[in-house]
Each structure stands twice: as structure tokens, then as C-alpha cells.
Amino acid sequence: MQVRFWGTRGSLPVAAKAATVRDKVATALVAADGRRFADEAEARVYLETELDFAAAHTYGGATSCVEIDVGEGAFIVCDMGSGLREFGLDSLGRCAGGHTREWHFFLSHLHWDHIMGFPFFVPAFVPGSKIVIHAGHADAETALRRQQEEISFPVPFDWLKADIEFRTLVPGQDYAIGAVTVSLIEQHHSHLSYGYRFRDAAAKVAVYSTDSEHKIDRMEGEADVVAFFGGADLVVCDTMYSLADSVSMKEDWGHSSNIVAVDLCHEAAAKRLALFHHEPTYSDADIERMHRESIRYEELTRGAAPLEVLCAYDGLVVEI
Numbered sequence: 034m035q036v037r038f039w040g041t042r043g044s045l046p047v048a049a050k051a052a053t054v055r056d057k058v059a060t061a062l063v064a065a066d067g068r069r070f071a072d073e074a075e076a077r078v079y080l081e082t083e084l085d086f087a088a089a090h091t092y093g094g095a096t097s098c099v100e101i102d103v104g105e106g107a108f109i110v111c112d113m114g115s116g117l118r119e120f121g122l123d124s125l126g127r128c129a130g131g132h133t134r135e136w137h138f139f140l141s142h143l144h145w146d147h148i149m150g151f152p153f154f155v156p157a158f159v160p161g162s163k164i165v166i167h168a169g170h171a172d173a174e175t176a177l178r179r180q181q182e183e184i185s186f187p188v189p190f191d192w193l194k195a196d197i198e199f200r201t202l203v204p205g206q207d208y209a210i211g212a213v214t215v216s217l218i219e220q221h222h223s224h225l226s227y228g229y230r231f232r233d234a235a236a237k238v239a240v241y242s243t244d245s246e247h248k249i250d251r252m253e254g255e256a257d258v259v260a261f262f263g264g265a266d267l268v269v270c271d272t273m274y275s276l277a278d279s280v281s282m283k284e285d286w287g288h289s290s291n292i293v294a295v296d297l298c299h300e301a302a303a304k305r306l307a308l309f310h311h312e313p314t315y316s317d318a319d320i321e322r323m324h325r326e327s328i329r330y331e332e333l334t335r336g337a338a339p340l341e342v343l344c345a346y347d348g349l350v351v352e353i
């Protein structure tokens with residue numbers, strides 16, 4: 034199974050500004066200290082191996098969109114944030130190479146940052162495409178149609194040429210999408226949200242759990258979440274805020290912290306955690322600092338097996 038991150042930012046898309054790129058280039062030049070590079074490939078090796086991630090890269094700014102690829106069958110995609118535009122084009126390229134023209138979406142919820150990519154999803158405009166939109170919310174179709182009403186967008190939903198079907202899923206049941214078994218759990222968030230657990234034919238498990246508030250002072254009530262994360266090879270988790278923010282001014286905003294995510298994954302004996310849904314006001318350096326702190330916290334609180342803590346960025350591919 035491969036998990037591909039097409040959008041990892043929370044709430045609002047962001048783009049790196051000119052000053053941000055300038056600062057990164059300046060940092061790299063100073064760190065190179067006059068060294069010569071034979072070509073760009075050699076320079077890239079230096080950037081990859083000798084600079085911090087935040088100095089040489091960006092976590093990116095597209096909103097939530099994560100692909101679960103098991104190497105066969107239909108495309109499986111979690112959420113339709115602005116990262117969906119790029120995935121749509123990439124998937125059409127794969128269709129030209131023989132991939133089946135069928136897309137199955139699993140929506141965490143209907144907030145704008147999780148559906149805003151759909152009007153820009155090119156396969157929806159192509160006759161012969163089959164699109165199935167799965168959601169725990171019975172009003173998913175209402176939300177998607179509404180964002181394409183004339184007051185908001187020039188192309189109405191009914192103009193789309195794909196065969197589009199909506200399916201409302203029920204927590205506690207298993208659903209089969211080809212060789213993949215999917216289940217869902219209700220989460221604490223404004224208008225509710227749902228987490229999804231995907232298991233492939235080789236019993237590899239990826240969990241997608243975003244926009245979910247876990248209260249640090251009520252963790253004993255999270256047994257159902259721990260069971261849902263149980264033994265997962267990868268848990269993609271909402272870690273929008275630092276712990277200090279999440280328990281002070283941003284309590285009840287519907288999101289969680291890196292600390293709570295590590296605690297839940299430890300309890301669930303998950304193997305890897307990907308920090309996800311990054312706060313839009315956080316710089317690359319802020320996010321990298323939170324990643325380092327999460328790794329340190331994981332080491333300090335580790336029981337038996339280690340939990341690998343990744344930090345999701347637009348373009349990350351995780352093989353499990």
C-alpha cells in the first residue's frame with residue numbers, strides 16, 4: 034500500500050511568499066560556505082542531506098487530500114481539499130496508461146477546506162468517469178451542489194459529465210472497495226467528522242483521522258478511537274495545534290495536538306503516525322519544530338514498541 038499526500042494544510046490553502054523563498058535560498062547559500070557543485074543533481078543531494086527540511090523544502094499549502102493506493106482497482110481518495118486538483122490531473126495520466134477510470138472518495142466532513150477541490154477535479158468533467166462519493170454525512174450531496182451554485186462558482190454541478198454517485202456510510206460496518214475493506218468512526222467536530230480505516234488484501238492498515246478533537250483531560254473516553262487506530266501501519270492524524278494552543282485559546286475549535294496524537298497511537302500500538310492538517314499560520318520552521326518536539330515526546334513516553342513520527346507534506350509518499 035502507498036499513501037500519497039496531495040494536500041496537508043488545515044483550514045485554508047497557503048502559498049510560500051517571495052520573502053520565504055528568498056530566506057531559504059539565503060540560508061542554503063550561507064550553509065554551503067562557498068562550496069562548488071558540478072551540476073544541479075549534486076546541489077540537490079546537498080539540499081537533501083545537509084540542510085534541515087524547513088530550510089530546503091516547504092510542507093506545502095494545499096488543503097486535505099490523501100490517496101490510498103493498493104496497486105489495483107479504483108482510485109481511493111480521502112477528502113477533496115485543494116490538493117485534489119493536482120491529484121485529478123495525475124490520475125488522468127495514469128488512466129491514459131490503463132488505470133480504471135473509477136474514483137472512490139471518502140469524506141471526513143463537509144467543511145470548505147475538505148471539499149473545495151472538487152470543482153477543479155478534471156475527471157468529473159470527462160464522460161466515462163465513474164465517481165463514488167462516500168460520506169458519513171447524509172448531506173454530502175447538498176454541500177457539493179451548494180458550492181457550485183451560481184453565486185459561488187460558474188460551473189453548476191449538473192454540468193459535470195462523470196457518472197457521480199453518493200453513498201452514506203454507517204459507523205461500525207465494513208465496506209469493500211475492490212480488495213480494500215473500509216470502516217469509519219464518528220469524531221468530535223463541528224457538524225461531526227468521520228475517520229476512516231483502510232485494510233488491503235495484505236492486511237496493511239492505514240487510518241485517516243482529521244478534524245477530530247480529543248480532549249487531553251478526557252482521554253479515558255477515547256477507548257473507541259484507540260480501538261479504531263489499533264495496530265495500524267500508519268495513522269494520519271489531525272495535529273493542527275501545539276498542546277499549549279489546543280488546551281488554552283483553541284479548546285473546542287475541533288482540532289487536536291501532536292501530543293494527544295502520540296498518546297493515542299502509543300495506546301493503539303500503531304507503527305507510524307503522520308502529523309497532518311497543519312495550521313495555516315505556521316511557517317515551515319514552526320511545523321518542523323513541532324515535528325521534532327513530537328519525536329522527542331514519543332521517545333520520552335514510549336512503552337514497548339517505537340512509534341515512528343512522520344510529518345506530512347504535499348508530495349510525501351509513504352510505503353507501508
Ligand SMILES: [Zn+2]
Pocket residue numbers: 043044144146147244310
Ligand atoms: Zn479541516
Ligand SMILES: [Zn+2]
Pocket residue numbers: 142144222244287
Ligand atoms: Zn473541519
